[in-house]
C-alpha cells in the first residue's frame with residue numbers, strides 16, 4: 051500500500067468533517083485517548099498489539115451510549131478515494147457506539163485500505179457471501195441539507211476520526 | 219384563454235412564486251454538482267451500461283427473483299408479504315403494528331405512494347418521520363416536491379416559522395443548525411419510545427435477503443437499530459440478484475442525485491439482525507435474531523402490469539436518484555408540486571404515476587416534459603424519459619375514445635389521431651400542413667395572423683399565446699428557391715461528396731435564409747446538394763403525444779430518403795430536434811436496419827462542415843471574420859454533443875465566440891407558445907437573457923442552432939438572431 055493511498059484517504063475525509071491520525075500500533079491507545087472527548091465508550095479492537103485506553107468504557111448500557119460524547123470502534127476496511135469506512139455491527143454494541151455519540155473514532159489497519167470503491171466492494175460482497183449480515187459503508191459524518199443548508203451531526207456523528215494503524 | 223388553460227396558468231404562476239426560488243436553488247445546484255461528480259469517473263458510461271443491464275435482467279426475471287428473495291428472507295428468520303395494492307399493503311402493515319403505540323419511519327417514497335401514515339393514524343398509532351425533510355412535511359401536512367429532497371420547496375425561514383409555531387420552543391429557532399439540533403432531540407425521544415421501525419429499501423438482494431438503505435442522516439440505521447420490529451416496504455422492482463450487482467448502483471446513485479461521491483450511509487443488512495436494540499437495560503450484549511422481528515412487504519401496485527407494458531416497463535429500472543428532475547429546466551422553475559402527480563414528480567414521475575396511480579394523475583403534468591432530452595444523458599440507468607412522457611401523452615389523447623363516433627371526425631383530420639384530440643395539440647402536431655398553407659397565402663396569412671382581435675381569437679381556440687410573435691411564412695420556400703436557381707451548382711459526378719439537405723418545416727417556410735446559406739456553404743466545400751420534397755420529421759406530432767402520426771411521418775421521411783441513401787448521399791440537417799428524431803427517436807418507428815442506415819448517415823450541418831475539413835477541405839471559401847458572437851446551443855444539440863462542431867468551425871474562422879452555459883432557453887419547441895406555459899417559458903428564459911445581457915455579451919451578434927431558441931432569444935433580447943450557418947455563408 052503506498053502512502054499516496056493513505057494521503058488520498060485523508061484528503062477525501064477532510065471536507066466531510068473527518069481526519070486521519072496515522073500511528074504505529076503501540077501508540078494507538080494514547081492517540082485514542084487524546085482524540086476522544088469524555089465520556090467515551092467503545093468495543094474491543096481485535097488488532098494485534100492494539101488496545102483501548104482506560105478512558106474508554108466498554109461495559110456501557112443503552113443509556114450510557116446515549117450520553118457518551120465519543121464512540122470508539124474498529125473499521126473493517128477503508129476506501130481511499132472517497133474516505134469511506136466499512137463499519138461492521140459486531141461485536142455487540144459497536145453499532146450504537148458508531149451511531150449515537152457525536153464523535154466517532156474508528157480504528158483501521160492501514161493494510162485494510164483499498165484504493166477505490168470497486169476493489170473494496172468485492173471484499174464487502176465476499177464478507178456478506180460468507181455470512182456477515184449487518185454493516186454500513188459510512189462516508190464522513192452524518193449530514194442534512196433539509197433545513198436550508200448543510201448541517202453535520204444529525205442522527206449520527208458530527209465528526210469522524212480515523213486512527214490508521216501502520217501495520218506494514 | 220380557455221378556463222382550463224387559465225386554471226393551469228394560475229397554478230403554475232402560484233407554485234413558481236411560492237416555491238420556485240427554493241427549488242431552483244437546490245435542484246440547479248445538485249445538477250451542477252452531478253455533472254462534476256460524474257466527470258470524475260473515467261468509466262461513467264460503462265457503469266451506466268452495467269447498471270442498465272442489471273436492471274433489464276432483474277426485471278425480466280422478476281417473478282423468479284421474488285421467489286428467491288422470499289426463500290432467503292424466510293431462511294434468515296423474517297417474513298415476506300407480497301402486497302397487491304396500497305390497501306393490501308396497509309392492511310398487512312397495520313396488522314403487524316397491532317400491539318404497537320409508536321412507529322418511527324425513515325424516508326420512503328413507496329410509503330408515500332400507499333399513504334401508510336394515514337392508515338396507521340387511523341389505527342390510533344403515533345407515527346414519526348425521522349428524515350428531517352419528511353419531518354418538515356409531516357409537521358406542515360404537506361406532500362413531497364422532489365424524490366430525494368422532499369421538502370426542497372421550503373426555505374429556512376419558512377421551516378423556522380413552522381417549527382416555532384407548532385412546537386413553541388423556549389427560544390425561537392432560527393438557523394439551520396438550531397433547527398437540526400431541535401429535530402434531532404425531538405426524534406431521539408421518538409426513537410427511544412418506538413416499538414416499530416419502518417424503512418423502505420433502495421435495493422434488495424435475492425440470494426441473501428440483504429437490503430441496502432441509503433441515507434445521509436443516519437436515520438434509517440437508527441430506525442432499524444432502535445426498534446425490535448422492522449417493517450421494510452419496497453416496490454418489487456427493487457430486487458437485484460445479489461450484493462455483487464450493487465456496485466455500479468452504489469457508485470452512481472449519490473453522484474447522480476446530489477453530486478456527492480457517496481451518500482453518508484449505505485447500510486447493508488440481512489434482517490432480522492442481531493445488533494442489540496435500544497431501551498435494553500444493562501450492558502450491551504448481542505441480541506439473537508429471535509429477539510427481533512422482520513417483515514418485508516413487497517409492493518406490486520401496478521408494477522407487474524408495467525412489466526408487461528413495452529413502454530412503461532423501463533420506468534421499473536429507475537433507482538429514484540432524481541437526476542432527471544434536477545437536470546430539467548421546467549422542473550427547476552416549478553418543482554414537483556406543479557411538475558408532479560399524487561406521489562412522484564419530474565419527468566420519470568409520469569411513468570410512475572401512470573403505472574401506480576393511473577393515467578389521470580400522470581396526464582395532468584406530463585406536458586411539462588418538452589422532450590428536450592437533457593435528462594437522458596443524466597439518467598444512470600439510461601431511461602428514455604421523454605419517450606415515456608410522449609407515450610403517456612398519446613394514451614391521454616386516446617383516453618375515453620368512444621368507438622363509432624370519432625371515425626367521422628377522424629376522417630376530416632389530416633393526422634392519425636382520434637377526434638377528441640385537443641385543438642392546440644392538433645395544431646402544433648400538424649405544423650407542416652400549416653406551413654404549406656402559410657407560405658401559399660403569404661403575406662396575407664402573416665397580416666391576418668398579426669391582427670390583434672385575430673390573435674385573441676386564436677389564443678382562445680388554439681391556445682397560442684397572443685404575446686408571442688408568430689412565425690413569418692415566406693412566400694418563396696427554400697425548395698422553390700432551389701428549383702428556381704436550377705438545383706446544385708456543384709456537379710454530382712465531380713463532387714467530393716453528395717448530400718441531401720433536409721428541408722425541415724421552419725427552414726423551408728420561415729427561416730429560408732439559413733437554408734440558402736447552408737446550400738452555399740456545402741457547395742463551397744465541394745458538396746453536391748439535393749433538396750427533395752420531404753414531409754415534416756414527426757417531431758411536432760411526437761411532442762404532442764400523437765405517436766401514430768409521428769410513426770406515419772417517420773415512414774414517409776424514410777421512404778423519401780431511401781433512394782438517396784442507396785445512391786450514397788449523406789443527409790444534412792439544420793434543425794437539431796429533427797436530427798434527434800433521425801438519430802434517436804426513429805428507433806421506435808422504423809425497422810432496425812432502416813433506423814441504423816438513416817441514423818448513421820445523418821449529420822448536423824456544422825458537424826458535416828467539420829467532417830469536410832477533417833477530410834481535407836479548406837475553410838477558404840467560407841466567410842471568416844473577427845466579429846463578436848454569442849452562441850446558444852439547442853438542448854438536443856447539447857445532448858447529442860454537437861455544439862463543439864459549431865464552436866470549433868466558428869473559432870477556426872476567427873470569430874470571437876462566447877457560448878452560453880445556460881442550458882435551456884425555455885422555449886422548447888411549441889411549449890413556450892402555449893398560453894398556459896408562456897410565463898414559465900419566459901421565467902426559464904430569464905437565465906439566458908441575463909447571461910446575454912452582461913457587458914461582455916450585450917454587443918455580440920446572437921446566433922443559435924434551433925428555431926425555437928432563435929424565436930425565444932429574439933423575444934427575450936428584443937434583437938434579431940440568426941443561425942450560425944448564415945454567419946459563415948460565403949455570399950453574406
Ligand code: SF4
Pocket residue numbers: 365474535536537538539540541542543566596597598599600601603
Ligand atoms: S429516471 Fe433515471 S435519472 Fe430519473 S430518477 Fe430514475 S434513475 Fe434517476
